Amino acid sequence: MNLTARSLRGLSTVLLLLAAPAAAAGQAEFQLQLGKLVNPFTDTRHGTTIVTFQHAAQWSGGDHFMFFDYAADGGNDGFNEKDLYGEWYPSLSLGKIAGGRAGFGPIRDFALLGGVNYGSQAKVLKYTPGLRASWDIPGFAFLNTDFARIVDASSGVDNGGAPATDDGWMFDVNWLATWEMLGQTFTFTGHAEYIPAVTNEFGDEVRAWILAQPQLTVDVGRILGGEGGRLMSGIEYQYWRNKLGTDVSESVVQFLVVWRL
Template sequence: MRKQHPGLFALIACILLQPAAVIAQTSFQFQYGKLTNPFSGAEEYTSILTVQQAAQWRYGDSFFFIDFLEDGVPDGFNDKSIYGEWYPTLSIGKLTNTEISIGPIRDISIIAGFNADSDANVLKYLPGVRASWNVPGFFFVNTDLTALVDASSGTAHGGAPTTSNSFVFDINWGTAFGTDSQTFGFFGHAEYIGSQTNEFGSEVKSWLLVQPQLTYDLSKAINGEGNTLFVGIEYQYWWNKLGTTTTENVVQLLVVWQL
């Protein structure tokens, strides 16, 4: 359920100017929309506060976010829940000090992902490989292929059922467009996760999650400098949400404050 950074184009620009520097960009996001509990079918307006950071260092990059979710309904789902993901990478090109160019692929990286949820006591490891692509008009386009290794404690410790291991394929992107005084960003990702079997022998269905964000740089319109305050929407399409038969289509309000 990876998120993206609507102001990441500023970070990318800095990285291009200072390729050896350690650069990080942190943002706070607020989302609000009517999300579905896939286990009960109930739909509740849910607030999500996200702390997010994208960074690059000498041998790779890092992306993480932490969500704080609350839907106001004490049903065991999104009840003051905390969910986070972290994706550090090591660039093969930077590690070997060689230029990797395979057609439109500009670099290959080793990725080590971590997903954790406090409400369900879930912990997943995602080791794998990333291909970074040269796509005209985009700051970045990455494709990630990773394993999905379950390290959760399971129902015996009050958490969600453990599952068999699987795989994840994810594509994530970012671009911006507009005029000298008006800037829009288009960021997002789409992931496919293979089916699994839980500790009771039941199938956890494969799922597809698509989360594009369209943002407007409000701070640029106000003070001419920009890259501070963004407003927009995030569309979420989730087929077989969390491995159930529920499909979710929802548009959420999005406000971003970028440091």
């Protein structure tokens, strides 16, 4: 399927994104991650630095979450070479639109999702329209389960990018929990996703993958006697089975620093 057709199939997602009002000021932060990540296409590992900016906020009809990663490693293999990658997910809450609880049982709300994924180095562009269930689980600030279509609008090999693929779907769980222990504040957050196999433009299989990225941090600012909720440090564990659809899997712990604005 050519790029124009894929772009038209993503039109509904674009309209949802454009319809989302400007979000109220929310939470913004920078993250620094240091670890030894694998290039799944060469099965080699390099020390990798990732700087992330992310922002989350609520608005009258829902919420939004976005992040941008800048990744650079010590290799010279065309992977993670000063690469910029970003995702944006606005939502329309059925509960907020209706003015009351829209869920049932442990599900407190349902939402319509929009989404855009973009990678500069691989020239990847994907739209992810879908549905979200928000769960009311004690101890969690939020716990969501998302089911979304993946509409590929990537440039493809002819335009110097990674191979375009068929459309697919994804299932994602994302969460945030904080607690006090030994006089300190800990945060456990992250997401885990499953994406089934698809076929690329050459007819080759892009394998199904599982990606989990949980983070565990402690409030360092509070430990040092400063303002709490600003500076956190800890680890991110990344497990990626069949990374980027290859037969190479990854299990790595990365050092993590979070600076909340």
